[in-house]
Amino acid sequence: MLLLTLFSLAINPAVLAFSRYHEHEADRFGLELTHDNRQPPPPSWLCKNKNLAVPRPSLLHKIFRASHPPIGERVDFINNYRPWARGESAGTRIASAGREAHTGRWPSFASA
Numbered sequence: 001m002l003l004l005t006l007f008s009l010a011i012n013p014a015v016l017a018f019s020r021y022h023e024h025e026a027d028r029f030g031l032e033l034t035h036d037n038r039q040p041p042p043p044s045w046l047c048k049n050k051n052l053a054v055p056r057p058s059l060l061h062k063i064f065r066a067s068h069p070p071i072g073e074r075v076d077f078i079n080n081y082r083p084w085a086r087g088e089s090a091g092t093r094i095a096s097a098g099r100e101a102h103t104g105r106w107p108s109f110a111s112a
Helices: 002-034 043-050 059-065 071-080 090-098
Strands: none
Touching: 002 059, 002 071
C-alpha cells in the first residue's frame, strides 16, 4: 500500500501536466478556429467565480491538484493570443506547409 501511494505521488504531477497541456491546446484550437478573443466566458468559468475558485493558485496546488490550467492563466492567454494579427497562425502555417506551391493543391500522399 505504501508503494502504491508513493507511485501515485510520483506519477500524478505528470498526468496532471499532460491534462493541463491538452486543455491549453483546446483553448488555442478554439481561438485559431474562431479568431474571437472577446467572446463571453463559458458558463463553467462563471461558476468558478461564484464558487470562489482561486484564479491564480500556488505552484504546489497547480502541480499536485490542478487538472486544468488556472482561470487566471487561461484568461491571460486568451487576451494575448492573436497570431493572426501578425498575419500568421498555427492553422495557416500547417495549411501552407501542406500545399504544393506550384499547383496550389493538397498533396496526394499516394505511394508512387
